[in-house]
Structure formats: C-alpha cells, structure tokens
Amino acid sequence: MESRTGTAVGGTAHAEPVSVPELLARSRTLCTPPLKAAVARLAAPMDTVAAYHFGWIDRDGTPSAGDGGKAVRPALALLSAQAVGAPAEAGVPGGVAVELVHNFSLLHDDLMDGDETRRHRATAWTVFGPAQAILVGDALATLGTEVLLDAATSGDASATDAARAVRLLTTATRKLIDGQAMDVAFEQRDSVTVNECLEMEGGKTAALLAAASAIGAVLAGADDRVSGALERYGHHLGLAFQAVDDLLGIWGATEVTGKPHWGDLRQRKKSLPVAAALAEGGAASRKLAEQLADPTGRGEESEPELAARAALIEEAGGRAWTREEARRQHTTALAALDEVPMPDAVREHFVALAEFVVVRER
C-alpha cells in the first residue's frame, strides 16, 4: 500500500527541503493558511484571542510576525503522508488538526499553571481573562475534529480514513489531558517515582507527537501496522523531547545572562532528573528528599540555594540518568522508524527531525 518508489514529495511543486529549518518552514507555509481559515470560523471575540495566541496579531490587533512555535507537529504530519507515498499536502489537515489540539492544551495549561509568559509574550489568559482562555481552548479542540472531517467532505481523504484520523487525534487528546491531570496532581506532592513521571510525560508530551507522526499516513490510507510504527516513533521521540526539556528546565541557560536559571527547581517541578535523583537513594538523594519535603522557604530559594540543589541532583545521578534516557528514547524512536518502508529522503527527514528535537539548547 505504501510506496517505496516515486518522489518523496509526490506531486507537489515544492523543492525537496534539505534541512530541518527548511522542513519546518515548508510545514508552516502549507499549514498556516488553512490554520488561519479554521480559526477565522470562531465567533468574535474568540477569533481575536486565538490570533493573538498564535502570534498573528499583537494585543492591540496589529498584525504581527510573532513566534507561533516551531511547528514540529505539522512537519511530522506532512512527513508521515510522504512516508506512504502520498504528497505532503495529503497530511495538511492532520498537521492543522494536531496544531489546533496542541494550542488548545497550551491555552488551558497556561491558565491552570498560572504561567504569565509563553514564547516571550504575555499568555492569552493574562491579556483577555480566564474565561476567554477556557472558551478559545475548547473551540480549538473542537475545530481539530472538524478540520479532519472536512478532509472527507472536500475529498482530500476518504470518509473511513478521516474517521480513523479523528479516532487517532481523540485518543491522543484524552491521553494529553490525563497527563496534564497527573502533572497538576504532582504539584501537591513532595516526590514522584520515575515511572509516574514517565507516564505523565507519555501523556502530556508524547501522545500528541505520536498522533502527529502518523496522522498524515492515516489520512493517506496507511494500514494499521505502518501507522502503529509511526506512532511509536512519535511516542519515543516525545519522551526524548521531554527528557531534554527537563534537563533544560534545570540546567538550560537564559538567553539574557547565559547562566542557568534553575526555573523548574524554583517551582519544585517533579521532572525526570529530580525523580531519578530521588530514586537513587544515596546521601545526595536523601538530602534532596529532605529539602523537597521541607515546606519552609518554598519559592523563596536564593540563587546559591538553587545551584546547590542542582548539584545534589547531579551528584545523585539525576542529570546523567536523564541524558541517558533521552538517548535511549531517541534510539527506540529510530528503531520504530526502521519498521516502515519509505522513500530514503523521507526517512532522512524523520531522522533529522528526531536529531533536532533531542539536540537543542532551548
């Protein structure tokens, strides 16, 4: 059913991208217009709130070339269509749908977590109020399903394949919500196990990347074996991505100072390095556990105190374990990719995207 011959981009007029930035740019070029068209369906003022959130306008309505995110998910969706011999365009409804669901979760998570900044801008709930953030999030999630069903109406996918894509996205959405629920619940606790942390990250981060990596193939009629392998690639890629994110959350440098900001430690976030360090059980591990169980000074820790806590985590092996975990997940993702016959150029792009996600500094 999938083709190993034919050009990787099928019948498209686009030149074959040779680098990850070009791959992401192509994905934005193909997916942004239908994404904007979908958002334009929302009743006022939700269309404005959504346009602000996506970075298309400023808070005063001025058009903006703002940072709408890297668009890794749409890029994966387009590649997955090409993996089965279809043109990248066949994956566009999938790319738009996963981007809508991703942004639904960002709008709601920012509100739940009380985060005031995203992509260097004030979050939507701080500008337009909590009610708008809730409503627009709800609307984007719903639009995601509509966009997939529209692909059947317009003849871009068969009714069966559109329904399979809806199932894929809906299951991923619920796993994503389960993961966020675990994350919220973890905030009330002093510690979590490595397995709990991996389960949470498997929902919150990996589920939607898994769906993104298969949804274009599903829309193009891929069989379950192929879409299952692509989903596994995306799942492990997501876990690798999150392990790297957890490392950057502690040891990542700020763009301004170039020094680590210890952000996740300040919030006492239960990320992988912390969970792994707590599981180790040695002297540094026990000292870390004592600190995290102590409610005094929570959120008031000084820079030297946070640096000392980071050193404890490193001493207890949390940093090394998480680096190794990112490597393991990256390897497993590539192994899943090997199960799917696909044009070499498409495989190289999947491999490059995986590399891009794992080797990054922010």
Place this chain on the structure above:
Amino acid sequence: MESRTGTAVGGTAHAEPVSVPELLARSRTLCTPPLKAAVARLAAPMDTVAAYHFGWIDRDGTPSAGDGGKAVRPALALLSAQAVGAPAEAGVPGGVAVELVHNFSLLHDDLMDGDETRRHRATAWTVFGPAQAILVGDALATLGTEVLLDAATSGDASATDAARAVRLLTTATRKLIDGQAMDVAFEQRDSVTVNECLEMEGGKTAALLAAASAIGAVLAGADDRVSGALERYGHHLGLAFQAVDDLLGIWGATEVTGKPHWGDLRQRKKSLPVAAALAEGGAASRKLAEQLADPTGRGEESEPELAARAALIEEAGGRAWTREEARRQHTTALAALDEVPMPDAVREHFVALAEFVVVRER
C-alpha cells in the same frame, strides 16, 4: 429507509413508556451505565471529580443518588433512533455522547460564570478547584467523540454513521461554545438586541438539543432529510426551552418562599424578556434602559427595586413577547416533526417531551 410499521421500541424488552417521567427514567436506565463506564476511563482524580459532578458520589466519595439532571437530551437521542424504526438502544451512544458534551459545558460555564451552586450542590470548581473543572470538562468533551467512534468499533453503528454522528456532535459543540462566548461578551454590555439574544441562545441551548434530537437517527442510518427535520425540531424546542427559562429566571418562584427571586435581574442578565422590553421603545422601555446603563448600585438592588424593574419589563411587553416567542418556537418544533414519518407512539413521545420542556415551573 425509516419504517412507519413495526413497534416503536423495536426489539427491546422495555415496556412502552406512557409518560414523560417514565420516558426520562427509561433514558436514565439505558444511558447511565455506559455513561459511568465512559467516565471510569478518566485518570484519577478526574474520575472522582466527574462522578461528583454527575451526582453519583458526595464530596467525601460516598455513593449518592443525587440529581444528575433531567436527562432530556438522552431521552431525545433514544426517541430519534426509534423514529427511524430502530430500537431505543441504537440511540444510546448518542445519548451518552450528548450528555458528556452537555456536562463538559456545565463544568466550564459554572467556572467562567463564577456559579457556586448547581442542582442544589456546590459546583465542582468550588469543591475541587478551577484546574480540575477545566481538565474534567476537556476530558468529557473528548469522551463524547470516543463513545460515538466506539459504536462503530463494537458494531452498534456503521463506520459511516458513527462519523456522521461525530460531525453532528462536533458542529453542535462549536455552536455551543460560540453561544457561551456571546453570553460572556454580553456581560460587558448594558443591552443586547432581541436577535443577538436569540443567536446566543441558539448556540448555547438549542444547538445541543438539535443534535440530541437527531443523533440516534443518524447512528441508525437516517438520511439527511430526516435527520435535518429532527434537528430543526430540537433547535426550535431548544429556543422554546430557553425562552421559558428566561421567564423563570425573572418570575420563577423559589422553592422555599414561593416568591419570585428575580435572580436574572440581580445579575443584570441580558435575557429575552429584557431584550424584548428594551426593543419596545415606550416610556417603560426607556426607563428600563436608563436603569441598566446606570452602573451605581449594580448587584446591590433591593427586593422592591428588583420587583419594580420586573414590572417595567412586563409593562414594556417583555414578558408577553417572550411567552409568545416560546409558543411560536414550540409550534415550529412540532411542524418540523410533522415532516418525518414515524410510528405514532414515538411521535406522541416527542410531542410530550416538547410539552414538558415548555410547560414547567423550574
């Protein structure tokens, strides 16, 4: 495709209900077990929060026979399956799905509106916090789609009909969100037109009742003409329901005192009687407009002041117009029903449900 012969309940073992309470009880009997099974899929603690919201447990986890609502929407879903000659059971996934979406909207609306009580109990966000209300609402909306897709997996509906049902529900969900967005926007305004009010109520209330009235028929394979007429029945029934609700919101008596509580006037809600009174333009209408434009004393009005305001609305014809509007919508709903050939017993039930919705005191 639809049958005018055959028994109204198809192959079911249930005795034919003869009254609206029996109809609603049958709907609860058929839909509550699969509704509970769907909710049980949620990750902890969302399953508990949802069970509390539905009235199945108290806030301390004790099983409760609480008031989970009238279940009008599931009853309509079951009847719509029977309208096309299928057993009531064929509509169950539709009934469960609309109930899930309805309760998603209640969880989010209660939070957005700051409502602290629903069905005589503390709202979920006041008990479990805003984050849980957001998460569980998100999860219930997603479950609604899953339940419909499951009907295809289990063979209870064809894949095509399940996908059509997903489309019906998804479109209704977005209209519902649009309506809530309008309602939230109206709070910032002194007045709204009758048309704006009808558009808001068409989304917030009528859209999901329209979907409920057709979803069982769609799952059972009804053609678009039949499902379209059933949707129109539900849409106008929804508008009639909301007109009655708006009347009760001002002149409805409290269960405790038996006196009107003027609840919607206290909140300066832009409901139909107010919009109609403002549109009339006479002396009472102008006096009402002045009062509503005056920010002083907002939310501080005494009982006599509220009673005087209700009298102004009545004098300007707002009460009579809304009563007449409820009657008009009720008549239009029944006219849409007449377009669909169906067993007499099923038609009588649709008619009885419409009567029940329009003639009520709370």
